[in-house]
Amino acid sequence: MSEALHARIAARTARISVIGQGYVGLPLAVAFAKAGFTVTGLDNDPDRAAALGSGRSHVPDVPSEELQALLRAGRYRAASDSGALAGSDVIVICVPTPLRKSKDPDISYVVAAAEEAAARYQPGQLVVLESTTYPGSTEELLLPMFEARGARIGLDLFVAFSPERIDPGNPVFKVGDIPKVVGGVTPACTELAAALYRQIVPRVHPVSGPKVAELVKLYENVFRNVNIALANEFALMCRRLGVDTREVIDAAATKPFGFMAFYPGPGIGGHCIPVDPLYLSWKMRANGFESRFIALADDINRAMPRHVLDLVVETLNEGGLAVKGARALVLGVAYKRGVGDTRESPAHEIVADLRRMGAEVAYADPHVPTFGDLKAVEPTEEILREADCVVIVTDHPEFDYAAVARHARRVVDTRQSLPVPRDRRQAWTRL
Template identity: 50%
Template sequence: MREELIGKIEDRSAIIGVIGLGYVGLPLIDAFFNRGFSAIGFDVDPAKVEKLNAGQSYIEHISSSKVQGWRSEGRFEATTDMSRLAEADAILICVPTPLTPSRDPDLTYVEKTGEHIAAALRPGQLVVLESTTYPTTTRDLLLPCLEKSGLKCGQDFFLAYSPEREDPGNPDYSASGIPKVVGGIDEASCEIACTLYRNAVVQVVPVSSAEIAEACKILENTYRAVNIALVNELKVLLDRMDIDVWEVINAAKTKPFGFQAFYPGPGLGGHCIPIDPFYLTWLARTQGLTTRFIELAGEVNSRMPEYVISRLSEFLNEAGKPIRGSRICLLGMAYKKDVDDPRESPSFVLMEMLLERGAEVTYSDPHVATLPKMRHHDLPEMSSSDLTPEFLESLDCALIATDHTAFDYEAIVRHAPLVLDTRNATAKVTEGREKIRKA
């Protein structure tokens, strides 16, 4: 069975099943499709399935023409029918792993997905969890769920963990160009999973267990969260001293060793960096330990939207205006530059805070045409505003939350009465700098 599955992978006859057709799942399908594999995409959202089968993409960095190519070659289909998981030889799980309101891991999507797979599981299949989670999830949660099928891991089916490393909007690294860490529940599972990914990505990094692979992902993103917290805290201090933190960072990064530049912002965004450290702190509590350093970093980053609002209040006060009744436009709702991904974006927190304080809030984002429904935010329906001179002049302040390349910062500064810049996006604007404040 092991050799048969490896043979199907090597000759590209293996069918790849991807559960979760979002910012991780679709690029993964693209990577396998480009290497000659056929794929079935699974999602619980009928609207997504319908769009994909019609050749339409809903993610910017996976174009509709690409999806049409998948469909025209007859090697891709999307479905909500989880019983069809039996058709796949390799099943890759790319479902959300959010936090509960109390910041504990919410593995509901992983558990439900495991139940769907168990109901369709057949001998000779590989299952790989790619969703970010804490160490031991694959072995202690997913494995028992799958073995309820009556099949045994390592004999009848194979199970591994390989963390997603997708970076939406980064033109230098597609899913196929990023090394893949792979850890199996057993030796056979690791071998088969490594064989699968070697046939789709640039490099495979096998590790000794699923737990090592899970911890690797947590480390990668906690490292970033802690360093971002450092510069966020430094920013608050240096702002008070009237020292430009951005110039400080640019000077420091000229050192050719021992320093990596991280940048401050209005808060953390994306699915991984705001969430992963809290998975680690939760895990520490289950072991009777505390991760004070990591928890402090989480607190610092979580407070950044409040700091931005306080800076906005000071800025408006200088002009003799309160936040209540002021016309504020948030520039950028996506969590990072030049993407359409709104997951965990601090802009949604900023919008909620402004609305609670009585501001008249609008937004502009060339990548987010309408305000999406968010799991933890209840905001009014809203569409992106065009940044015409007349619109900018009607504002009390333009608040730059995401530094999209498409924004004309010179025009924004020229026409808006006040500009609060959380991303140093206006650094090269020379005229009208008296209207700009950093936050």
């Protein structure tokens, strides 16, 4: 069975279904379709599936024209009914893995998607989980569902975990440029999953099992989270010492080895960095182990929006103004530059706190037309001049920072987008 599937993968005649057509699943489905496979993109949000089916992409990294060409060629189709999984040779699961309010993992999406796949199990299939999750998920959650339907793993069903490392909005590294780590339940599972990904990426790195692959992703994101926290705490220290953080980090980055630059910011956001490390610490707690680095980094990063608020208060205060009644213009509400994703963005807390304290808040973001009950404004010269304080939260490349420097009266710059202020008339506070 493994050989038959191998042959279909090599000939690119294997029918692939990707469950979840979000930031991860859609680019992946499109990459397989572009490689010549026939791909079904399944999403249980009927509006999303309908939009994709009519050639409208919601992911900036996937241009609608590209999707339309694949639809026309019959290589891609979108569906919202899980019946569309029938007849798949390969099923890849790319559904969300958020946190519950209690900050515990919410793996209900993975469970639901895996149930849908297992309900349509047919011998000879390969199932790959790509959603970031806690170590042990693939074996503890997925396997029993398929085994209950008679599947024998490694013989007539092949199961692997392969973490998604896509960086939405990154113009240099797209799905097809990033090496894939693959860990199958058995060697045959790893081999098949590796063969699959070799069709679309330049390099596949097989590991000894799914738990290793799950941990690879978590380690990568814990690494980022901890280093961002270090940069954030370092920024607080530099501020007390009257030193510009960016100048120090940029100088340190001239060391050609043993140093990697991370920069401070208003807090962490998105679906990954604030969330994934807590999947690991949750699992470790169940194993009687407290992961102190993760807890500390999480504390420091989650306190940053509050720190930004303090900077706004100080900056207005220096100008003899209170937050109450002040006009604040927030530049950027997406969690990072170049994307329209506001999930977990520190802008939520910053905007809410400013409004709670009585500020009149407006925001500009070329990627986010509405934010809660607010509508984006154009950061024109007049709007910049009118604001008592401009708060740069997301350093979108579309913003005209020279205009901000020229026209804004006061700026809290959490991304070091403006140069170091040269004199007291430049009331810019850099993080």
